[in-house]
Amino acid sequence: MFNKILIANRGEIACRVAATCRRLGIRTVAVYSDADADARHVAFCDEAVHIGGAAARDSYLRADHIIEMAKETGAQAIHPGYGFLSENEAFAEACAAAGLVFIGPPASAIHAMGSKSAAKQLMEKASVPLVPGYHGEDQDPALLRREADRIGYPVLLKASAGGGGKGMRVVESGDAFEAALASVKREASASFGDDKVLVEKYLTRPRHIEIQVFADTRGDCVYLFERDCSVQRRHQKVLEEAPAPGMTEERRRAMGEAAVAAAKAVGYVGAGTVEFIANQDGSFYFMEMNTRLQVEHPVTEMITGQDLVEWQLRVASGEALPLKQEQLRIDGHALEARIYAENPDKQFLPSTGTLRFLRTPPAVQFMRGGDAHGPAGVRIDAGVREGDTISPYYDPMIAKLIVWGKDRDEALARMRQALAAYHVVGLSTNVAFLQRLVKSEAFRTADLDTGLIERNEATLFPAPAPVGMDFIALATAALLDRETRERRIDAADQHSPWTHGGAWRLNGAGSTTYRLQSPDGDIDVTVHSEAGRRRLSARGKTLPFRASLRDEVHTVDLGERTVKGQCHIEGDTLHVFSGEGQCSLVLVDPLLHAGEAESEGGKLAAPMPGRIIAVMVEAGATISKGDALIVMEAMKMEHTLTAPAGGTVQEVLYAVGDQVQEGAQLVTLEQEAA
Structure with missing residues (x-):
């Protein structure tokens, strides 16, 4: 086994790998860019080295520099995580040439599966x-157009070297082919x-089911069952679960054996994932093989009780697979929700900013399912903490929230509770969307396919x-509590009424009134206090009201x-969280009158930093x-910006190749007269 490894990645996967290394007594070296100098993974590892600028090409993609740092720090091996250099055959070859172990498959296997087209020919x-x-x-x-016409629409265009949902478009007709290509x-x-x-x-209601495979240097290969990753947006996974709902033992064995055959066909070693598109009738087709650890590997760990990173380390050091196929078992059900900094209501546009407030449900990190299912x-x-920044340079994932239950219903119940306790302030997140998703009839009943989100748009x-009233009552309780804290003073006479912040009056009842600005208008809230009892009036209702605070x-x-x-x-501003979701309210002075907001019409602004x-x-x-005006590239994705209204373009303020900041005015418009 290794004594020290360098982790050539960042964020939650770097922390995840380091946790297993710590348990096994392996020292770790973190690498970091200018943007990540204070990142969690830097503090989590035993050592850390700076490798360059904020952009990935200037840091995490600098293969030669990373190898140099590994040698300088005395690391024996490099773990690439996922993304960046994890599926780069030249990097794997360079590691070997430098006398370092690449904790992944041989370069030949990466090459064989790196091209989707070549891989499919090999699988055939x-x-x-x-x-x-x-x-x-x-x-x-x-x-390509003739082939699309021959296959029949809709067709799916995919980058041959792609992954992570990038470089993919569904084309519904020949008329749209040229622009999509x-x-x-x-x-x-x-x-x-x-x-x-x-x-x-393009299959109209396919499921995305993938098989986790593992192979050692001795020719043995096993499959650690399946994951259902059908729930996607922009061809990127949102919710994953294991095992796949409705999977029969016969079909599981057939898919597992096909995945093992695929791995053996390329002389595979280490952790890999063979992805299949499955029809509702049970038929399945090879889609691609990811020659690395997957983002969703925790659900497999939770149902098998195995630490897949430990398996990687043992196989890379020359050991045999820890278990044979007949020794592997499925225990319970697991779900993973990806918590992203993004705005689902704006086509999942990534969000940047600082995690000013972060509260999560009681949980453990990096546990193995069979050992301890945690609180x-x-x-x-997670790879971030409260106070950290989600920058435009990397993927906007905040964390992966994983739950385990003895069956799918129990796992779903735990996921609903966990999401309700996941609170973020400082940027947009998909938490409220995930809450709606796991409560939806389609997901609850496992009516799964890759179009689930689009099919249930009205619900989601x-x-x-x-x-x-729940949000109003919680906001009111918080305001009353804040006023009590602010008015608490050290007084000689603790029985004096002037020492307390209640609504005590010498004669009769007292009241406190707030005006809260909400997305649907101002809300006047009054708390009436009399004889030690309170009532809350808002939205034309008056109800008995009593509040307490404990552990936030x-x-x-x-x-x-x-x-x-x-x-x-x-x-x-009050950011209110309850089991029903989140809302933001603003306390306003009712004596002041807000003027008319200046219209933002006639402008097209950048929703985030990009090129x-x-x-x-x-x-x-x-x-x-709705006409397409500008295409931006940000956070590794293209974003098409459309006209907010009809009219005439007055001026285009930026050109192709220009970098722009969030909020920058890109185009000025003269709108049509109403």
Whole structure:
């Protein structure tokens, strides 16, 4: 076994690898960029070395510098995590040439599976089922269009060297093919340095089921069962679970054996994932093989009781696989939700900012399912802490929230509780969306396919509802508590009424009134106090009201109901969290009158920092609402910005290649007269 390894990654996966190394007595070396000098993974490892600028190309993708740092620090091996250099065959070869162990598959296996088109040709020879498509080397756009026409629409365009949902577009008709192809090639070139694409038949209600495989240097290979990763947005996974709902033992064995055959066909070593597209009728087709540890590996750990990072380390050091196929068992059910800094209501646009307030459910980190399922069966894999910044340079994941239950229903119940206790202030997150998702009828009943989110758009993206009494009551409790703390003084006479912050009056009842600004208008709230009892009036209702605070949790008795939640106050803004979700309210002075807000019409602003990669209009052009005007690249994804209204373009303020900051005005418009 190794004495010291360098972890060539960042964030939660770097922390995850370091945790297993610590348990095994292996020292770890972290690498970090300018943007990550104070990151959690830097503090978590035994040593840390600076490797360059904030952009990945200047730091985490500098293979030669990382190898140099590994040698200087005395590391014997390099763990690449996932992303960055994890599937780079040249890096694997360079590690070997430098006398370092690459904790991953041999370069030949990475090469064989690195090209989706070449991999599918190889799988065809190995008799692994393939979805109909074109995987050839000829990339002439006219040929690709003819192949798409032959296969029949809808088709899926995919970057041949792609992964992580980047460089993928569904094309519904021939008329849309040319524009989609250009976009996929741009994104593929930017993300992978290779603009080759393949064309496949797009299955209308497929499930995404993947098999975890593991092989050692002695020729043995096993599968650690399956994960269902069907719930996706932008072809990126949102919720994963293991085992796959509705999976029969016969089908599990067939898919597992096909995955092992795929791994053996390329002489695989280490952890890998063979991904399949599965029809509702049970048929399945090879999609791709990821030659690394997957983001969703924790659900496999939770149901098998195995530490997959430990398996990686043991196999890379020359040991045999820890278990044979017949020794592996499934125990219970696990779910993983990816907590992202993004805005689901704006097409999942990534968000940047500081985690000013972060509270999570009681959990453990990096546990193994069979050893300990943790407090209430909850595990959190995170690479950030309160006060850290989500920057535009890397993936916007905040954490992975994983739960275990003895069956799927118990795991779902625990996920609902855990999400309700996950509170973030400082940037947009997908937590409220995930809450709706796990409560939805489609997910609850395992009516799964990759179009689940689109099919249930009305449920998952409801129209904003008026702020309810639960949120109002929790916000009021927080305001009363703050006033009590602010008015608490050291007085000689502790029995004096002037020492207390209640609404005591010499004669009659007292009251306290607040005005709260909400997305659906101002809310006047009055708390009436008389004879030691309180009533709360708001939204035309008056209810008995009693509140208490313990361990940052407010408990409010509101009439015959009890409500629990948290409220984080920043100045005059109240961020309220309850089991129903989150809302933000602003305390306003009712004596002041807000003026009319200046209209933002006539402007198109950058929603986040990024680079301009396409400009579709020029000054003087006549446009309609929804027309594509600018394409930005940010956080490894393309974002098309559309016209907020019809009118005429007055000026385009940036050109292709320009870097822009969040909020920068990109285009000025003269809107059509109303």
